Amino acid sequence: MPEEILIKIEDLKKDYVTDEVVTQVLKGVDFEIKQGEFVAIMGPSGSGKSTLMHILGFLDRATGGRYIFKGQDVTSFDDNQLADLRNKEIGFVFQSYNLLPKTTVFDNVKLPLTYTRQSTKERDDRATQAITAVGLSHRIKYHSNQLSGGEQQRVAIARALVNNPAIIFADEPTGNLDSKSGQQIMEIIQDLNDQGKTIILVTHESDTAEHAKRVLKIKDGIIVADIQVLKQRLAKEGELRK
Numbered sequence: 001m002p003e004e005i006l007i008k009i010e011d012l013k014k015d016y017v018t019d020e021v022v023t024q025v026l027k028g029v030d031f032e033i034k035q036g037e038f039v040a041i042m043g044p045s046g047s048g049k050s051t052l053m054h055i056l057g058f059l060d061r062a063t064g065g066r067y068i069f070k071g072q073d074v075t076s077f078d079d080n081q082l083a084d085l086r087n088k089e090i091g092f093v094f095q096s097y098n099l100l101p102k103t104t105v106f107d108n109v110k111l112p113l114t115y116t117r118q119s120t121k122e123r124d125d126r127a128t129q130a131i132t133a134v135g136l137s138h139r140i141k142y143h144s145n146q147l148s149g150g151e152q153q154r155v156a157i158a159r160a161l162v163n164n165p166a167i168i169f170a171d172e173p174t175g176n177l178d179s180k181s182g183q184q185i186m187e188i189i190q191d192l193n194d195q196g197k198t199i200i201l202v203t204h205e206s207d208t209a210e211h212a213k214r215v216l217k218i219k220d221g222i223i224v225a226d227i228q229v230l231k232q233r234l235a236k237e238g239e240l241r242k
Contacts (some may be wrong), residue, residue, distance in 0.1 A: 004035040006167060007056060008066075008067075008068035009067060009068075011029070012026055012064070012065035012066070013026050013029075013065050014026040014048070014060075014221075025048045025051045025221055026055075026063075029048075029052065029065070029222065029223055031223060037198055038190070038199045038212045038213045039212055039213075040201045040202075040208070040229075041200065041203075041218060042203060042204065042206075042217050043204065044204060045204065047219050048218050048221045049202050049204075050202060052218065055067065056169070058083070058085050058086040070089075087112070087115070090165050090168075091160030091162075091165035092171070093170040094156065094172075095173065095175035096176065097144075097153055097155070098156065099144040099152055102145065103143060104141055104144075105139050105155050106128070106131065108155055109130050109158045112159060126164075127158075127162055131158050133161060134157050134158045136155065139151060150178075150184055153174075154185070157173075157185070157189070161192070166198060167199075167200060168189075168192065168198070170201045170202070172205075173201070174205070174208055182208070186208060189211065193213075199212070213229055
């Protein structure tokens with residue numbers, strides 16, 4: 001059975017207009033992402049990678065081109081339709097965690113379920129499962145401002161997981177962490193991908209991108225490389241064994 005194409009992007013463009021000056025950020029981008037892939041979007045500051053992630057995650061709109069999500073052309077969806085898709089299908093992990101400080105780990109993780117139709121028990125169960133999945137059961141009653149940076153990022157991952165999204169977007173998820181904590185976070189994200197979650201990682205760090213199985217390199221608003229990292233890695237390992 002062929003893998004389902006979750007995202008299909010065709011000639012995607014994004015312009016910003018400031019004082020009648022038009023700045024082209026994305027200049028015609030094309031690619032597909034299949035269910036279960038782990039894709040890193042890499043590029044220098046100002047390359048368009050964050051803009052691309054915001055469009056893919058329904059936080060922003062393209063100026064031109066087409067965005068097909070799960071077989072639906074979402075290009076012309078209104079704000080309410082995009083918000084609904086974002087809440088149901090997307091989980092976000094940001095560099096800055098975005099947690100409520102004087103709120104428990106449990107309540108931070110449960111927050112995205114506030115407007116769902118699930119019972120209180122279902123919400124509680126899902127939050128507990130997500131916290132367990134990132135290894136923080138022993139911190140469930142702690143306030144987020146009592147945690148280390150690495151633990152706070154784990155809470156953010158649990159919150160991204162709690163709605164069982166189709167895709168998890170991780171935007172520079174290790175940017176505020178020391179190398180050991182960053183490695184632990186990337187191992188959690190890699191485990192989620194091994195369990196079948198689709199991951200789209202935005203980073204400028206090659207060490208972080210190495211965890212992905214595919215790398216899209218973006219520069220000056222266009223895709224300049226689409227690399228299957230896993231094939232390269234296996235080929236390199238094969239060479240080393242010879």
